[in-house]
Amino acid sequence: MNQLITWRGAVCVLGLFAAASMASAGDIAATFSAPMFDRWMYPYNSANPQGSETEATVFSVIGSETEWAFDNRDGQMIIGYATGGAIPAGQPVANYRIRSARLIARASRDNAFVYDGTPDSFRTLLPMSDPDFLADEDAGQPIELFMCGYRGGWALTGPTAFGESTPFHNGAPFPFPARGIRNAFAAEFDAGGLLIDNSNNRDQRREVRPLAIGNADLPQGALVPRDTDFVFEIDLTNPQAIRYLRESLAAGQLNVVISSLAITEQQSANVPAFYCKEMPAAVGGVPARLELSVCVGHPADWDCSGVVEVQDIFAYLASWFAGDGDFDASGVTEVPDLFAFLTAWFGA
Structure with missing residues (x-):
């Protein structure tokens, strides 16, 4: 006192x-109605060229006979926004005060998966015989939004920036096994401040902290109709999220990953799926939208007057x-x- x-x-x-x-630069409210790129990160993505797919599925093959050969988070969706045109890049990271940040992605398939708007422990996906198994109290698995990490020499920006046509991995297409090799992946910062791969957190027996969990205007456990919007409200009480957003805005590029441990079979139609920007609007396609409210300038300019x-x-x-x-x-x-x-x- x-x-x-x-x-x-x-x-x-x-x-x-x-x-x-x-x-x-003051108080900026920016809406990016479509990403610079969106990419289905799946080892057997046959789109030609890569990045031309009209939807992206996010799923796990946990429980299948070949789960050992694939990441727990087998299908992922990478979404990238060039932010520098609306929000000045190149400033010290502390000069970006994030007021709000959300991403809205629209489901592209009808009644293909069950809505779960709550976090689930990795323990709910362990074998029931495992002493650490925990029964899931509700149906389904959440759709999660993560930071994006890179391997194989790829990066957020620069001459090796990951983009829509970047290969799944640095090797022959359609690899088998395809575990731990993807060039871009769902990530979070570890205790040392490095981005680590969350693609196999179930097998690593590690809880994750996503940027956000997708919420929809549906009752828990309901089948998800086509054209349902999933809103990912980024948690600004998470210091990792604030750091990631600030560093991305300073770089002028924000990449995020939609991922889920929703269990399905590979190439099944009953799987969470979201529109890519390549889906024509004439048939209902709506790309993922990013909304940011940011005060840009000296951090002590609290009223954002300049x-x-x-x-x-x-x-x-x-x-x-x-x-x-x-x-x-x-x-x-x-x-x-x-x-x-x-x-x-x-x-x-």
Whole structure:
């Protein structure tokens, strides 16, 4: 409490100053109605050229006789957005304050899978004889949104940027086995801050933390009708998510992965599927849409006016007392955020 009283006193003194620095593009609400690319990442994707498929299925073959030869997350959907045209790239990552971020993907098949809008432990997919097996309390498996990681020399940007026509792996097409070799994959940061592959988290006995779980306007356990929108509201209390979004916006390119451990058989029609941008609108195709609200500029420009000034202090205090002042992007609003903000304000 003494810390807060001291800080409030400092705010009164700050009213004598008129510190200001121009550094901002301001408050930006950007909607990307279609991605730069979308790609079905599946070892037996026969689209020619790669990336020309009209839909992408996301599934697992856990339980099949050949599951040993394939990733747990066998079918994945990579979606990439060039953000630099709407949100200035190249700034320090702290200059991107993410207000909201969501992706909307539309189901392309009718009644092909069961809706599950809740997280499931990997333990629900272990054999029932396994001592760590956990019964699933609801039907189905969630559709999840992840960061995108790379191997084989591929990257987010630059001369080796992963794109729509990048091969599934650096080798002959249609590989068997096809486990742990995909050039782009569902990922998250590990404790050391490196992107790790989540494609086999069931076999690794490791829980994952997706950016978001897809939610639809359906009752739990219902069959999913064609043209159902899945909304992935990215969890901004997740410091990993904030870091990933900031780094992507600074690079001018945001790639994400839709994935699921929904169990099916390879080449089955009864599998979660989503429209790609190549599906003609005349037959109902709607590509995945990205919506971002971002304040770009000096992190102490809390009211996003383009100027760091006294008003930002009062704007920040209002956010902090409302529980929305996570200045250090730790995932929680707490006293250290106040002092981090003040340090940034004086340093502007």
